[in-house]
Amino acid sequence: MKPLSEQISDVIEREPVTVFMKGTPEMIMCGNSLRALQALHAAGAPITAVDVLPDPRIRQELSTISGWPTIPQVFVNGELVGGADITEELLESGALQQKLDEALGADRSPDVKTVALELH
Amino acid sequence: MKAEAIHELLEQAFPDATELGVEDRTGGGDHFQVTVASPAFDALPLLDQHRRVNDALAAHLADGSIHELRIKTKGSA
Numbered sequence: 001m002k003p004l005s006e007q008i009s010d011v012i013e014r015e016p017v018t019v020f021m022k023g024t025p026e027m028i029m030c031g032n033s034l035r036a037l038q039a040l041h042a043a044g045a046p047i048t049a050v051d052v053l054p055d056p057r058i059r060q061e062l063s064t065i066s067g068w069p070t071i072p073q074v075f076v077n078g079e080l081v082g083g084a085d086i087t088e089e090l091l092e093s094g095a096l097q098q099k100l101d102e103a104l105g106a107d108r109s110p111d112v113k114t115v116a117l118e119l120h
Numbered sequence: 121m122k123a124e125a126i127h128e129l130l131e132q133a134f135p136d137a138t139e140l141g142v143e144d145r146t147g148g149g150d151h152f153q154v155t156v157a158s159p160a161f162d163a164l165p166l167l168d169q170h171r172r173v174n175d176a177l178a179a180h181l182a183d184g185s186i187h188e189l190r191i192k193t194k195g196s197a
Contacts, residue, residue, distance in 0.1 A: 032188065032190075067171070068171075068174070069174050069178065069181040069182065070174070070181065070188075070189060080167065081167070082166065082167050082170060083170070083191075084190075085170070085190055085191050085192065086166050086167060086170055089166065090166070
């Protein structure tokens with residue numbers, strides 16, 4: 001099994017849009033995770049969700065990688081976009097859609113999926 | 121923690137701030153909305169503006185005394 005930090009980096013690098021959140025899109029456990037998901041959804045983003053709640057080490061390793069202290073955290077093409085406030089602000093200004101268009105093309109399909117990390 | 125304590129930390133981090141607000145969103149002393157306007161933000165992308173605010177409050181984010189932090193930043197314009 002790969003170390004947790006490596007698994008986290010792999011998801012960030014591999015998936016077009018990753019959101020690290022509390023809960024899953026089916027069972028959202030935090031208002032700010034909801035806000036980030038809604039903003040991404042409104043921008044027509046494909047979403048890969050990772051729940052940080054199963055193990056506190058997920059959040060620790062993630063914050064070490066990103067230098068960002070809070071959850072949620074949104075990444076597009078491997079790059080940190082920000083938390084819920086930034087994601088919402090970028091949606092309102094149109095910059096989020098523009099960023100997604102540039103990164104993924106305009107005819108992206110807004111699929112939502114969840115990736116579970118392997119814990120031991 | 122008290123909103124005043126956060127206000128003080130932000131004042132130290134952003135001595136040039138033209139607007140500085142801290143709201144305890146729930147009254148419970150751990151969910152805060154902060155607003156900072158500073159010329160220090162003028163040349164910075166939004167992500168780095170928020171990083172500066174997070175950095176100013178890093179110790180309290182790390183130890184959980186701030187459970188939720190909502191941030192609004194503005195430049196001097």
